[in-house]
Amino acid sequence: MTRLGFDPDELAACVGCGLCLPHCPTYRVTGLESASPRGRITAMRVVEEGMPLDDAFSTVIDECILCRGCEAACPSGVQYGHLAEAARERVARRRPPMRRLVEWVAFVAVLPRHSVLLACTWLLLVAQRLHLVPARLGLPRLSPRSLRTPIVPDGDPTAYLFTGCVMDAWQRDVHRAAVHVMRSCGAQVGLPTAGGDCCGALHAHAGRVGEARRLARRVMASMPGDAPIVVDSAGCGAAMKDYGRLLGGPAAAAFSARVQDFAEWVAARGAPPLRDTGITVVVQDPCHLRHVQHAEGSVRTILHDAYRLVETDDDGMCCGAGGAYAVTERDLATRVRDCKVAAIRAAAGAMPFLVASANPGCAMHLDAAGLDVRHPAELLAAALDDPKGAM
Amino acid sequence: MCFPESIEEISAAVGIACRHRVPFVARGSGTGLAGGATPVGDPLVIVTTRMNRILEIDAADRVAWVEPGVCNLDLSRSARHLGLHYAPDPSSQQACSIGGNVGTNAGGPHCLRDGVTSAHVLAVDVVLADGVITRLGGLAPDTPGYDLRGCFVGSEGTMGIAGRIAVRLLPDPPAVRTLLLDFASVAAAAATVSGIIAAGIVPAALEMMDAPITRLVEDFVGAGYPRDAEAVLLVEVSGLPEGVAAEVSGIGQVGRDHGARHVRVAADDAERELLWKGRKSAFGAIARIAPDYYLHDAVVPRTRLVEVLARVREIAAAQDLLVMNVFHAGDGNLHPLLVFDAREPGIWERVHAAGNGIVRACVEAGGVLSGEHGIGLEKRDLMPLVFDPDDLDAQARLRDAFDPSGLANPEKVLPRGSRCGEATRAPEGTWV
Amino acid sequence: MxxxxxxxxxxxxxxxxxxxxxxxxxxxxxxxxxxxxxxxxxxxxxxxxxxxxxxxxxxxxxxxxxxxxxxxxxxxxxxxxxxxxxxxxxxxxxxxxxxxxxxxxxxxxxxxxxxxxxxxxxxxxxxxxxxxxxxxxxxxxxxxxxxxxxxxxxxxxxxxxxxxRAETGRWFTTTAAPGELRARLYRPACLAWDGARTHVLLEGHAADVDAEARMLDLVPTASPSRPPGAHRGRISVEARRIGALATRLRDLEVTWLAEVGVGTVHVGATDPGALDAARFAASAEGGWLLREAGAPDLDPFGLPVPNSxxxxxxxxxxxxxxxxxxxxxxxxxxxx
Structure with a gap:
């Protein structure tokens, strides 16, 4: 193990060819080597060689969205995500006290405690109604009806839907749509029991690996048995598919093997009968769906019959949301988003369109830029022959 | 380090460097392989990555004006809807910049028929070493006076910095076919290369990969490259349909005459692109077997390919190094890759010894030091292998004519002591 | 040696x-x-x-x-x-x-x-x-x-x-607009336009040459001759301005042949003054005329070299x- 805590062979794998550069969203908007995967790996190398782990290094590491677009482009197969997460773990330890306090509140006090998160959400809702929440924060408009109405699981589940933390509080309607579609496919839908609220993805991204592991164990305990675990948040799905590596051991690996993205699960079972809506949909690939889960094809498969799908010509470039990135690196996140929004609008041309995004973070980030973003589950539910359904 | 956003800002940066007598070096995407953009000493590094606008595409006249930081592949992508493309396609084309391509006179697989960068650059607005902005070449076919544009292309930043570049775009061919031929020996593949040319066929591209690299590439792309072949040829022909069909069958025949085991013709664009993705990822994919590689770039006459490849293998074996070959066979442009782990003690001495041996073998076979990567730092001291003192002196004087102050990317291209009787002739301030 | x-x-x-x-x-x-x-x-x-x-x-x-x-x-x-x-x-x-x-x-x-x-x-x-x-x-x-x-x-x-050498190389002629020929033919070897007709040189596989000629109704012909006259020159101009230059040359006592897509215009005149007028027309379109023959009193280049x-x-x-x-x-x- 090295100073930054990873396998030296993983760092040595980069030959510095630069083929990753055009696939890096932050390099594309800044033109800075230090904002590229190659530059970040160079920074990690000099720290390994004894340079101080200083603010400059923190900036270099924090500016990465962790989209992992570079991994797909890398002919050497550099596991950049592992390197960056490990480096971020070291960087996280030397943050200023105020930021550590804010992070502690978010990551330890709120996210893993679903009742606290829901209570905060109610407060936020009231604040929204009183026009106390600045629009520039880009939060979704919260719905009291949705927050009041829980989803009732079926007994004896043949598939779980993982509901998560923020998504369950802010976008529960997506879960409702997903449950509706899953039931139309003939599944009995179970939900995680108490404690399985937060997958720990944001913690791992923020370099809080210990907490991420603790949360992972809770999630595993909340969905026993061997029924498939359907995840309608690409970020959560990617993290849960990685529990095997995060925790090690056969139980975690077996759990990870059960995890499927919503689109993968539907595509494997065959979508229920759909009507052709004739609506144009621009598909946005969340990075954790495309570069990590490699499930972007399934989204197209399940939507193909009901919508006119349009592709952007940016090779699936990141939108800049990146979990908490849109909050912590607002300027870069906005510049990256501007490129994405331009690509989406160019793809749609003059047609009115919706945007499909399988990740709540991306959806909120793009929604705040004025796009009409829907989850594939919502699009499918709206195109079912019986759109009202049982719920 | 500075990040100019216009040619005027480059000029300002160069002007400041001049006033303070600080050397300067331009840098694009940092994909160069000869160290041409590597800072030596403590120069001002002028990075062009923010100058990445395509200024104009004239579809009727097939000319594009671009800034130097524009990525090579982005230019072709932007012209695609017009049925046009930019022909030079280095393997790093998804990342490398046009400015860097101009600096090194970059090549690529498709330069076999259509020529390297210099054949596609019509005009360059350059910032000379004293900060003056001037145009070299022009959109008219001829300019009075010398071809300073031709001289500037490939000068690796030692004659100034390109700030705006006018390039020629070519029409997309109506028909394109890509063939994959596999052989039981490198000699058979090399003989096929000569045979294709002798048959009067100049393919758009003609690439060779040897066995180790073919297997490696197949692991990365899964394009169906044969894992048991000793060598494969990737051949592309393009043009009007009847001519292309005739060339496809001609190449197939030449291949079979020389013992090709299979001649596969890609069925569609997707298959073509996958085959090319494999070829263009080859260098990066090396890290799958060892963390470091040393890539050479020498050219030999096509007719000497077989013997030079055998020499290359002997030289590498003598230093107990693994060597892989993936290269532009049609041009005779070799890219032997020495694969190693730099953490192994004493390895660099062996790698350098092998590298030197390979270059000398290529020169002895009537070749040159570099076909497309440039001289930079890496091969600077090998220049006397191919040029005698008078040749080097002439080049040094030419450089001084462009850059009397000697501040533009010093220490690159020409070895020290290139100038004969430097002391008497060199303008004031020239580095020695 | x-x-x-x-x-x-x-x-x-x-x-x-x-x-x-x-x-x-x-x-x-x-x-x-x-x-x-x-x-x-x-x-x-x-x-x-x-x-x-x-x-x-x-x-x-x-x-x-x-x-x-x-x-x-x-x-x-x-x-x-x-x-x-x-x-x-x-x-x-x-x-x-x-x-x-x-x-x-x-x-x-x-x-x-x-x-x-x-x-x-x-x-x-x-x-x-x-x-x-x-x-x-x-x-x-x-x-x-x-x-x-x-x-x-x-x-x-x-x-x-x-x-x-290409299998086939044949000259054709047509009255079609040179711009259209340039857009529709795949890399012809020459498009020589004299203001009325265009001579087209097609090279390549015989079947392709025939197909392109048929597509545009090209008529086989001999290679075009250079403009006659004792006083000759070669204009170099941006290819996109050949049309505008042609309009100017039509008013002069010169014959000319333009290489469409290249920007070279060959000019011939019986009177050296006409060659000078052609040079003036060229410079009005941003180009220049190189004297190739005759016109001994004409400046050979007509303009200073740039970056002197x-x-x-x-x-x-x-x-x-x-x-x-x-x-x-x-x-x-x-x-x-």
Missing amino acids: SAIEDVARSVERAAAVEITGAGTHCGIGAPVVTEGPLTRVAAPAGIVDVQPADMTVRVLAGTPVASLAAALAEHGQECPLDPEDARATVGGVLACGVSGPRRLRHGPLRDAVLEVRVVTGEGRVVRGGGPTVKNVTGYDLPRLLVGSHGTLGVVVEVVLRTQP ALHERVRAAFDPLGKLNPGRLPIAQVQT
């Missing part, structure tokens, strides 16, 4: 040198002027080495283009050096920078030269470039020498790129005493 050394010794000893070839392009550039004695020097002739499998040929610069073409034809190859008069020497065509009519497809002359050996003004034999088809070793002296009118060195030997200081320094790098073809190019001599 000794022939090259002889040239070097002559240049070294001479006070001023005029480089001579076959004299086919002697109307290009200003006459050589010198106050002292003038030594005439010619490059040796002979084909050194044809390498058909490498698609290269090494040739001494005094070789007539016709001899080179014949030697290459034996191997089914060619080098797109297409001077009007094939008695011209290889070195002369290169020094004058005269790209042939097939430039649209085959590129300018400068792209055909791989290696040069020149005798500099100090009588040194200097080599630049290299014998292989691809090469970035050192600065690009070959391109610099092409079109230098003998003012940088006496070109004594070159390695040229060759290519297989840089040109002067480049010239001084190769010919510090200004011995070679003095006066031919409008480049002053740096005081050394």
Whole structure:
């Protein structure tokens, strides 16, 4: 193990060819080597060689969205995500006290405690109604009806839907749509029991690996048995598919093997009968769906019959949301988003369109830029022959 | 380090460097392989990555004006809807910049028929070493006076910095076919290369990969490259349909005459692109077997390919190094890759010894030091292998004519002591 | 080898040198002027080495283009050096920078030269470039020498790129708009437009040539002749401005033939004044006219070289005493 805590062979794998550069969203908007995967790996190398782990290094590491677009482009197969997460773990330890306090509140006090998160959400809702929440924060408009109405699981589940933390509080309607579609496919839908609220993805991204592991164990305990675990948040799905590596051991690996993205699960079972809506949909690939889960094809498969799908010509470039990135690196996140929004609008041309995004973070980030973003589950539910359904 | 956003800002940066007598070096995407953009000493590094606008595409006249930081592949992508493309396609084309391509006179697989960068650059607005902005070449076919544009292309930043570049775009061919031929020996593949040319066929591209690299590439792309072949040829022909069909069958025949085991013709664009993705990822994919590689770039006459490849293998074996070959066979442009782990003690001495041996073998076979990567730092001291003192002196004087102050990317291209009787002739301030 | 050394010794000893070839392009550039004695020097002739499998040929610069073409034809190859008069020497065509009519497809002359050996003004034999088809070793002296009118060195030997001769090469004619022809034909070798008709040279596989000719109703014909007249010149203008230039030329007493897509317009006149008027028309469209024959009182270039200081320094790098073809190019001599 090295100073930054990873396998030296993983760092040595980069030959510095630069083929990753055009696939890096932050390099594309800044033109800075230090904002590229190659530059970040160079920074990690000099720290390994004894340079101080200083603010400059923190900036270099924090500016990465962790989209992992570079991994797909890398002919050497550099596991950049592992390197960056490990480096971020070291960087996280030397943050200023105020930021550590804010992070502690978010990551330890709120996210893993679903009742606290829901209570905060109610407060936020009231604040929204009183026009106390600045629009520039880009939060979704919260719905009291949705927050009041829980989803009732079926007994004896043949598939779980993982509901998560923020998504369950802010976008529960997506879960409702997903449950509706899953039931139309003939599944009995179970939900995680108490404690399985937060997958720990944001913690791992923020370099809080210990907490991420603790949360992972809770999630595993909340969905026993061997029924498939359907995840309608690409970020959560990617993290849960990685529990095997995060925790090690056969139980975690077996759990990870059960995890499927919503689109993968539907595509494997065959979508229920759909009507052709004739609506144009621009598909946005969340990075954790495309570069990590490699499930972007399934989204197209399940939507193909009901919508006119349009592709952007940016090779699936990141939108800049990146979990908490849109909050912590607002300027870069906005510049990256501007490129994405331009690509989406160019793809749609003059047609009115919706945007499909399988990740709540991306959806909120793009929604705040004025796009009409829907989850594939919502699009499918709206195109079912019986759109009202049982719920 | 500075990040100019216009040619005027480059000029300002160069002007400041001049006033303070600080050397300067331009840098694009940092994909160069000869160290041409590597800072030596403590120069001002002028990075062009923010100058990445395509200024104009004239579809009727097939000319594009671009800034130097524009990525090579982005230019072709932007012209695609017009049925046009930019022909030079280095393997790093998804990342490398046009400015860097101009600096090194970059090549690529498709330069076999259509020529390297210099054949596609019509005009360059350059910032000379004293900060003056001037145009070299022009959109008219001829300019009075010398071809300073031709001289500037490939000068690796030692004659100034390109700030705006006018390039020629070519029409997309109506028909394109890509063939994959596999052989039981490198000699058979090399003989096929000569045979294709002798048959009067100049393919758009003609690439060779040897066995180790073919297997490696197949692991990365899964394009169906044969894992048991000793060598494969990737051949592309393009043009009007009847001519292309005739060339496809001609190449197939030449291949079979020389013992090709299979001649596969890609069925569609997707298959073509996958085959090319494999070829263009080859260098990066090396890290799958060892963390470091040393890539050479020498050219030999096509007719000497077989013997030079055998020499290359002997030289590498003598230093107990693994060597892989993936290269532009049609041009005779070799890219032997020495694969190693730099953490192994004493390895660099062996790698350098092998590298030197390979270059000398290529020169002895009537070749040159570099076909497309440039001289930079890496091969600077090998220049006397191919040029005698008078040749080097002439080049040094030419450089001084462009850059009397000697501040533009010093220490690159020409070895020290290139100038004969430097002391008497060199303008004031020239580095020695 | 000794022939090259002889040239070097002559240049070294001479006070001023005029480089001579076959004299086919002697109307290009200003006459050589010198106050002292003038030594005439010619490059040796002979084909050194044809390498058909490498698609290269090494040739001494005094070789007539016709001899080179014949030697290459034996191997089914060619080098797109297409001077009007094939008695011209290889070195002369290169020094004058005269790209042939097939430039649209085959590129300018400068792209055909791989290696040069020149005798500099100090009588040194200097080599630049290299014998292989691809090469970035050192600065690009070959391109610099092409079109230098003998003012940088006496070109004594070159390695040229060759290519297989196309299976078919046929001229056609049509009244279709040249812009449309350019857009619809795939890389024709030449589109020569005289304002009324366009002569089209198509090269390639016979079936493709036929198909393209049918598609555009092209009629077979002979190759077009250059505009007649004792006073001739060559306009160089941005290709997109040929239409506008044609409108201006129509009002003049000149005949002309434009290479569409290239930007070269050949002009012929019976009256030198008309050639001057054509030069004025060219400059109004941002171009310039090079005098090629006749019109002795006309300035050979009609405009100063751009970047004159840089040109002067480049010239001084190769010919510090200004011995070679003095006066031919409008480049002053740096005081050394």
